[in-house]
Amino acid sequence: MQPGSLKTPLLMIRVIPDKPEETQALWEACAVLSSEDPLLQAEYVRTTGEIRLQIMGKVQMEILRETLASRFGLQASFGEAAVIYRETIRTKATGFAAYTMRTPCWVVLEFELEPAPRGSGVSYASVVPGKDIMPRYQHQVEQALARALSQGRLGWQVADVKITLTGRIISDVQQMRGEVTDTAADEETVTLKALVPAASSMDYPTQFASVTGGRGSLSTALHGYRECPADPEHTMPRRGVDPLDTARYILAARSALEREIY
CATH class of the missing domain: 3.30.230 (Ribosomal Protein S5; domain 2)
Known part of the structure; x- marks a missing residue:
């Protein structure tokens, strides 16, 4: 692990009240705990009614369960812990x-x-x-x-x-x-x-x-050469004798043909 990685929660859990009517009270309690420990990042998903917390490991679940019971008088269970992933992009x-x-x-x-x-x-x-x-x-x-x-x-x-x-x-x-x-x-x-x-x-x-309305300044210079698509647009007819035509190429090299090599 990199330095500081232990400060990043690894798991996400759902907090489920034993009594559905205590959902709001449970959410408020989790919000209080999250304000005291921002790593918990308490979240209430309105579309599903779920309460989510981010934790470091399963041992912390038991600590949270005891805290909710002793401090707030709420009985709750937890859904199965899920790994917290991150998204990124592969290309520009x-x-x-x-x-x-x-x-x-x-x-x-x-x-x-x-x-x-x-x-x-x-x-x-x-x-x-x-x-x-x-x-x-x-x-x-x-x-x-x-x-x-x-x-x-x-x-x-x-x-x-x-x-x-x-x-x-x-x-x-x-x-x-x-x-x-x-x-x-x-x-x-x-x-x-x-x-x-x-x-x-x-x-x-x-x-x-x-x-730019004439206010911009543009300067250009040759930087170098890069690969380009292989299509007829980027080809040019050969001048002179094709060296793959060995017989004619040798004759042209010996000035035996009117047509030059290049």
Whole structure:
């Protein structure tokens, strides 16, 4: 185990009152215990009426049972303990959220999600200037993300993911099959470095000028060569004699053919 891992509850249990009419009192008691020991993370699931606690091990169940009886006068049993898992992502993805009802405002957000090293937790950053989304609203976005990540698609807390609130430019990079390599932002400007294929970005300077209203600055340079899809679009007819045609190639090399090797 890593240092500090013992402070993380390993099991989840259902707390079941012996008398159904004491469900509310049992929930209030568990909430009190959870406020005293936040690791218990008491939860009341309204859709099922279940009361859940997170514990370190089965020995703690007996301690809780005795505490509920002696301190609160409540008799309870526990469902079978279940291991607490975590969710994460395997590959980079784009998240999109839109609220278009203008009561009182509307918003469209896009996030870039990337896998992070195991045990690193969740990190969040924004590359959207303060003039596009005011800082107080960006802070609300960050708070909402924390709540959203408390339960993923499989029902568990999401961990080990890097989340970036992106703007239009990063979306363009992704559409050009590019890769963002570095970002930095303050309240006025955003600086972004990316690698994009030349084939899909030749016309982008014009589009960039339109998106930024002529206020953006774009510079490009050859970075190197990468693999590309193997299709006829990326091939070029050979010039000269094909060296696989050995006889003709030798004749051409000896200037016995009018056609040159290259």
